[in-house]
Amino acid sequence: MAMDPFLANELANATGNLLSDCVEGVANYVGEHNGLLNRLEPEDNFESILKEEAERLRALRDDNEQEIRQNKTKTTSSCYNQWLGSVTKILPELETIQAEYEQQRNVLIECAIGSKFWEKVTNILQRVQKLMEEGKFQGFLIDKPPEPVIKLGSVPDIKATATLQGHLEEILLLLSCEEVKTIVIWGPLGVGKTTIMQNLNNHEEVEKMFQMVIWITVSEERTIEKLQMEIASRLKLNLQGTETAHEVARSISEELKDRKYLLLLDDVKGVIDHDQLSNIGVPDNKNGSKVVLTTEDLRVCSKMKLVRNIEVEKLTQREAWEMFKQIVTDQKIKIPGIKPVAQRVAKECGGLPLVISSVASYFKLKNSATEWRNGLEELRNGTEVGIPHLTQIQAFWKFCYDDLKDENKKGCFLYGALHPADTKICKPVLSESPNCPSMEGSFKHKKEKIVAKDESDQEPEDKLPFSVERDTNASSKQRVVVKEEMPGGEEWHANAIFLTDCKPVLSESPNCPSMERSFKHKKEKIVAKDESDQEPEDKLPFSVERDTNASSKQRAAVKEEMPEGEEWHANAIFLTDCKPVLPESPNCPFMGLLSFEGCKALRTIPSSFFNRMPVLKSLNLSHTSVRSLPVSLFKLDSLENLILRCCKLFVELSPQIGQLHNLLKLDLDDTQIVGLPKEIGMLSNLEILKFSLDECMNCGKQLRQNVLIQPGTIKSLFKLTELKIDVNPDSEGWNAVEEVVVEEACSLKRLKSLTLYLPHVQILGKRRAGSTSLNFYPLSSFRFTIGQHRQRIFSRVPEKVEAHFEKWDKCLKFVRGSDISSEMKRVVGYTKAFYLERHTSARSLCDFGIENMENLEFCLLAECNKIQTIIDGGKPHEEEQTDMVEGEATNCESYSAQEPALLNLQFLHIYYLEHLESIWSNPTYDKPCLSALKFLELHTCPKLEVILSPTLLTNLGKLEVLIVKDCPELISIVSRESNASFKFASDCFLPRLKMMLLLFLPKLESISREFHIAPKLKMIGFYDCSELRDLCKRELSSENLEVIKGERKWWKALKWEESEWGNHLDYLHTIFSPIDEDDHVMTQMEETYKSIEGIAYLALGSTP
Structure with a gap:
């Protein structure tokens, strides 16, 4: 239907006027900003104007961003960041405006409602123009703040060491x-x-x-x-x-x-x-x-x-060998005849990683067993050069230098050797074109050492910080020049020039490779990937070894992040301290070993995770937070080792464990589970079983069984060679099953190592048909804790001493005992390390049958308040004879001072013995006692007045450490009483003593007085010995003495007999080291001794 002509004409006039007004407003804005009006024609499309403004703003932004990228050491100011945010926000708005204009420009009827749109256009163009003006920054780049951490490059991975x-x-x-x-x-x-x-x-x-x-x-x-x-x-x-x-x-x-x-x-x-x-x-x-x-x-x-x-201790022999082998590579070690020589070479390196790196890189170039044997001989001879002040490292470097055949390499070697650690080694252009015909950086390997100057101006060789050599075939020209000023003329003809402390005119861009140490050895790493997909070795976070018989598949990978794709094809993967989100079912056709040890964030393993690991033999989940094991694990027919040590959240072992029929080792040590499932008895091939039980760990959990260990479970494991059961001594459930477990353990014919807690000593002698008692069971290793007691939160014995006790292979700890049975005496006779704690009736070690303690090497006595002496040479006390059952008194009476005692004891620790009065009472000189003792420590013995009698003094020929602390009644270390019948076996006693500490002894008056002691003493320490007012020369006669520790006030107050000491007194004052009153006294003593000897004092003697 056609519109009325008059109505159409009026509508067109009205619309045209409105559109004309809007266009005029925008045109006026454009004309006022940046000269746009001069470029505006009637036929112009406003859409193109919007696009042009957006492009100009983007171009300005891109120019600024390009400048930022070119200045990586700079960052942007806050003002610029705010501007960039406004630009980022307005660009999408411009695109939206363009889209709206495109929709409305051809629909005239909509102009009546579009006036707000044109206002929007005007507003956004004004904002764009403002941003264009603000974007012309000056100095918007500023220095970056310092990085919190600057990560160092080329840092060796030490996780495997x-x-x-x-x-x-x-x-x-x-x-x-x-x-x-x-x-x-x-x-x-x-x-x-x-x-x-x-x-x-x-x-x-x-x-x-x-x-x-x-x-x-x-x-x-x-x-x-x-x-x-x-x-x-x-x-x-x-x-x-x-x-x-x-x-x-x-x-x-x-x-x-x-x-x-x-x-x-x-x-x-x-x-x-x-x-x-x-x-x-x-x-x-x-x-x-x-x-x-x-x-x-x-x-x-x-x-x-x-x-x-x-x-930092030296590497163990095993660690040193692994490091040496990694550098030399397995391929080289596999050459016939090389491996045994290589092991001796690695041992010669003394456990020093820097030496191992240098020597291994040198031997890596040798390709036959003969060359290796010759190199070993040269190594041994080259490191015994006998040059004064030559360190072990320098001796090895000299050996490496001497064997270099290339003169240029020798020059580089010496050039690097003259630079301090972490300095830059530059090659400056010292003049534009000096005449340097023989500057090659090499050195002739000749032995005639001369000073590199004219012979008329020769200086003594020992004044130079290094040696140089004459080239006899070069017309007496200098081979090496050392200068503090710029060389001139023929000085440039030297083979090598060393400028020291001068200010040369350097080139604009000298080549300065960073030298982290004097030498930098590259370790050859064989990247375990297909050769077609080889990556630069420096991009790998770990080094691996190629398996030449496995189609170039990986042998092992150490990862901090989750493997991906074909990385799962490795033979072994060690994930260390990562935060894994495990895949559901990785494809691991070659995986033989998988370790998550230390991944504390690991809590859950997907149920199908192990489905595609057909050859997995070893799985380590130690120190993780896993709560349970997935069902797919129990389908691993090849699994031989399952290790879950110290998994604090793992409290229950699934009965499905019985499906792992080929399992050889199950280790849940320090993982407190609430019970052992009876299905463990189905593991007929199991050889090693370790677990910790604590029924209180999860009391609210409904157990699958009523007892901690079902009868018959242990007996079924007939191949077991090692069994360790660690339980909470408060456990009532263990008390109910301990006898059955012991009897079943004694029926195992292959058992060699056993660790148990036994609440009652009587269990040692119990047996049943088909088994023997623990007293007669032949164990090569055992650790028994005997005695009913509550678990202590704090021990009065230092943790390091208890740890030292546990190093022995046959350990017995007897806690809170009240009697001494024949079973106890018998097991003490087998023991190498004996720990007696809080016994209520023992008066000396004789009560335990000291005549049978031939194997005892370590003894720790703590809080035994009835002990009066360690070795009682007399007869038992009358009350003891009354209390003992028949047969026991006879054993104790059989010992007398005429019999040797404790001839193999090396460590004796005594803590908190309230009534201790002596070490050896009623002694005689005729028979030896404690003759192997190397370490004697006494803490808090309030009744002790004297420690060493003259007779005992003659027996301690191997004593190396003597520590006495907090004995308030102690008057002297050695008894002052003279004995006319006493025959001195030597003019000097304690010949091997290295350290003596006398701490918190307020009544101590002397050390040894008339006895000459400790000729090899290296350190002596005093603290709170206020009555010790003088020292005699017989007590401090050692020429090896390096440190005297004590309070400054006490040292100054000491009285000295100058006629006795003479000039030696000055030396004592120089080695005196005052104690820091604000720091722990014993810690200072221990650290001082360690700095002298290089080892902790507990490491003395023959530890197991």
């Missing part, structure tokens, strides 16, 4: 300890101190614990000022206008005062303390900030407070 990894984990624990402010990692050169700290710097836990981690290498060449500037550089401080060291220190302190920082100081040579750090600007924050340093000399930190020292 237990010695180094253990130290790293210990340090991580100490970093969270408020009482520790400084941690000192110390040990000889090349032992791995820096490697440990590099791993510490890169550890993810450190990044979480600290707001700022600062790594500084401290060498002999670096002054305090240089260290200060390095810290300032690390913090990116603006030091413009800062002139003095004090001002720099103030800037550093201001930057760090509110931060929790970790300062890592590597290779500290000189003494350092908190005052020096404060002078540099490092504040002593109270917010958990720490300092960790490495050093070869423990004395550098002797003035620091709240210090924990960690000695």
Whole structure:
């Protein structure tokens, strides 16, 4: 139907006027901004104007972003970030406006409702123009703030080296300890101190614990000022206008005062303390900030407070061999005749990782057993050169240098050797085109050492910091030049030039490869992938070995992240401390070993996870948070080893465990399960079974059985060779089954090792048909804890002493006993380590049949309040004879002072014996006693007045450590009583004593007086010995004495007989080291001894 002509005309006029007004408004805006009106034509499409403005804004943004990408060391200002956010927000709005305009421009009837749209257009164009003006920034790039942690590159992975990894984990624990402010990692050169700290710097836990981690290498060449500037550089401080060291220190302190920082100081040579750090600007924050340093000399930190020292031990022989083998490669070791020689070479390296790396890289080039044998002989001869002050590391480096055949390599070797650790080795262009015809960086291998100067200006060779050699075939030209100024003329003809402490004009871009140490050895890693898909070895987070007989599949992978794809095809995978989300059913056709040990975040394993692992033999889930095992695990027909040590949330073992018929080892040690399922008895091939029971761990859980261990379960495991059952002594359920378990264990013909808790001593003698009693069972290893008692939260015996006790292979601990049965005496006779705690009737070791203790090597006595002497040479007390049953008294009476006693005992620890009066009562000189003793320790014996009688003194020829602490009545270490009939076997006693500590002995008046003792003493320590007012020369005659520890006031108050001491008194004053009153006394003593001997004092003697 056609519209009325008049109505159509009026509508067109009205619409046209409205559209004209809107267009005029937008055109006016465009004309006012950026000259757009001059470019605007009547036929212009406003859509193109919107697109053009959007493109101009994007272009400006892209230009700014390009400048940011080109300045990676910079970051953007807050103003720029705000502008960029506005741009990012408005660009989508422009696209929306364009779409709306496209829809409305051809529909005139809608113009009557479109006035708001044109207002929107005007508004957004105004905003765009404003952003264009604001986007023309000046100086929007600013310096980035310092990174919280700068990760170090090329850091060796130490997870597979237990010695180094253990130290790293210990340090991580100490970093969270408020009482520790400084941690000192110390040990000889090349032992791995820096490697440990590099791993510490890169550890993810450190990044979480600290707001700022600062790594500084401290060498002999670096002054305090240089260290200060390095810290300032690390913090990116603006030091413009800062002139003095004090001002720099103030800037550093201001930057760090509110931060929790970790300062890592590597290779500290000189003494350092908190005052020096404060002078540099490092504040002593109270917010958990720490300092960790490495050093070869423990004395550098002797003035620091709240210090924990960690000695880095050398690698074990096994670790050293594994490291050596990894560098040399298995292919080389498999060459006939090489392996036994290689093992001897690895042993020659002395457990030092740096030496192993150097020597292994050298031997890796040899391809026959003959070459290896010759190299071993050269190695042994080359490291015994007898040059004064030559360290073990330097001797090995000299050996490597001597064997180099390429002169250029020798030159590079020496060139690197002259540079301090962590310095840059540059090749500067010292002049534009010097005439250097023979500058090759090589050295002729000749033995004539001369000073590299004209013969008329010769200097003594010993004044040079190194030796140089003459080239007799080069017209007496210099081969090596050492200069402090720029060379000139013919000096450039030298083969090598060393500029020391000069200021050369360097080239614009010298080649400066970073040398982390004097030498950098590359380890050859065989990447375990198909050769067609080879990746650069430096991109792999682990090193693996190729299996030449397995179609180039991986042998092993150590991963911190979950494997992907074909990585599951490895023969073995070790996942360490990852946070795994396990796949449902990975394809692992070659997997023989899988370890999740230490993955504490692992709680759940998918039910089908093990479905495609047909050859899996070993599974380790130790130290994880798993609560149960998936059903697919019990279908692993090949599984031989299942290990779940220390899984605190794992409380119940599924009865399906009985389906693993080929299982050889099941280890649930320190995993407190609430009961052992009877299906364990179906594991007929099981050889090793270890588990911990605690029925109280989950009292609310409905158990599948009424007893902890079903009768017949242990007896069914007829192939068992090792059984360990650890139970809570409060467990009533164990009391109900212990006799049955012991009887069944004694029926096992192959059992060699047994660990049990026995509430009653009588169980030792019980037996039934077909089995013997424990007393007569032939065990090569046992650990028995006997005696009904409650589990103690705290022990009065130090944890390290109890740990030392557990190292022996035949251990007996008797707790809260009240009598001494014949069964007990018999088992003591088999024991190597005996721990007697809180016995209520024993008066001496004689009560246990001391004449049978031929095998005893370690003895620990604690809180036995009736013990009066350790060895009683007289007859038993009358009341003892009355209390003993017939036959027992006879055993005790059979010992007398005429019989040898405890001839193999090496360690004797005594703690809290209230009535102890002597070590050996009623002795005679004719028979030996304690003649193998190396370690004697007495703590808190309030009635003890004298420790060593003259007779006992003659027996202690092997004693190395004597510690006496908190014995308030002690007057003298050696009895003053003279005996006319006493015959001295030697003019000097305690000939091997190395350390003597006398602590908290307020009545001590003398050590030995008339007896000459300890000619090889290295350390002696005193504390709270106020009555000890003088020392005689017979007591401190050792020429090996290195340290005397004590209170400063006590030392100053001592009286000396100058006629007796003479000049030696001056030496004593130089080796005196005052005790820090704010630190634990015993800890200071232990650490001092360890710094002298290189081992902990408990490591003395022959440990098992």
